[in-house]
């Protein structure tokens with residue numbers, strides 16, 4: 061080998077080392093608690109799922125809920141029906157607000173009871189029940205929907221009798237948007253919600269339920285910000301546990317720091333067709349488009365949960381707002397968006413905390429999390445046009461082993477190299493790709509403390 065060749069090789073090495081960015085993850089600085097990732101099977105989709113052939117059904121359930129081969133989703137969002145018989149549990153008016161309501165429970169709830177049973181069998185513990193509307197008879201204009209809170213409590217109690225804990229309860233869906241189906245409006249100053257929330261809170265407490273209350277599932281993050289300010293100013297947040305928003309008119313891009321309550325994106329999805337494409341031209345149904353949305357929401361907007369609209373549907377390729385479709389009628393196929401979620405949801409588990417990182421890589425969003433079992437997960441989302449290399453060191457954590465997975469146009473949740481040396485892990489992140497690294501603690505690794513310093517306040521978690 062000539063000197064010139066040696067110099068050329070050294071030059072190449074120097075260039076690749078210079079191109080490698082040092083990142084430090086400090087697990088002692090904790091940010092938001094993570095509740096999980098999820099979706100809904102509302103409006104008949106739970107029944108469609110229940111009626112699917114057993115192989116189709118099992119394959120779709122594994123995609124959605126398995127933590128080894130699927131996305132490991134951990135939150136479901138059920139719709140509290142408000143239509144007539146077979147939809148609402150209170151289809152008929154009791155006659156007056158003071159009369160006792162007659163509840164009708166069919167042990168089915170449009171397939172959602174079956175769907176809940178399936179989700180729970182995979183380990184799902186977070187069940188969000190959300191009312192799109194009160195039944196029509198409660199909505200006489202100008203009058204309070206007096207029995208609305210009773211119906212909500214009854215719904216939670218019916219699920220409890222069936223053996224399922226509804227953990228979160230919402231009484232609104234897109235109250236800033238007029239549609240032709242079930243919906244209920246509130247003013248931009250949220251005055252109707254402000255008057256209803258304490259009544260609902262007291263009714264839930266006096267019924268002995270431990271369900272957490274949410275508000276307001278606005279169409280987009282900007283309007284939810286307006287509602288949240290109004291709720292904070294009126295003192296309503298003392299009764300609430302989670303601030304909820306959809307991402308249709310505006311994505312979650314910055315924190316709603318008016319309140320330290322947890323924030324969830326509870327619905328979103330494109331209006332364009334179902335696609336398995338990861339990246340082509342940045343279209344609204346492409347996987348990488350959503351990989352970026354999720355990264356911005358979890359890291360920049362500090363969300364505790366991110367829910368897509370629907371999970372599984374059959375032969376509905378005209379819409380990209382569900383994650384898995386049996387396009388041929390029998391074989392479930394995940395969308396590109398499904399894999400964007402899986403890169404987060406399979407390994408970042410409920411009970412995790414986001415933790416601090418220092419160091420930046422051009423065009424790369426870095427999200428680091430510590431699970432309650434002590435493992436650390438780092439997700440890199442590279443929106444640039446060239447591959448990047450990162451060398452990640454840790455403070456407060458000693459890595460015993462590292463594994464990494466990559467998704468880009470060409471690889472789907474494929475294992476990729478993660479080299480552990482001297483306590484630091486080195487990974488390459490391809491252009492328009494996501495790499496998820498999971499590190500399991502070695503001998504001197506630490507488990508998370510129970511006191512959490514949030515960006516806006518200090519809370520103690522269990």
Ligand SMILES: *[C@@H]1O[C@H](CO)[C@@H](O)[C@H](O)[C@H]1NC(C)=O
Nearest residue numbers: 086087088089090416455456
């Ligand atoms: C890690 O975070 C803790 C808690 O915020 C802080 O005290 C410590 O200085 C940080 N360590 C490094 C190396 O930045």
Ligand SMILES: *[C@@H]1O[C@H](CO)[C@@H](O)[C@H](O)[C@H]1NC(C)=O
Nearest residue numbers: 180185223224225226269270
């Ligand atoms: C449901 O909630 C009750 C009371 O909070 C609790 O004791 C029980 O373990 C929960 N069940 C499940 C399946 O999570």
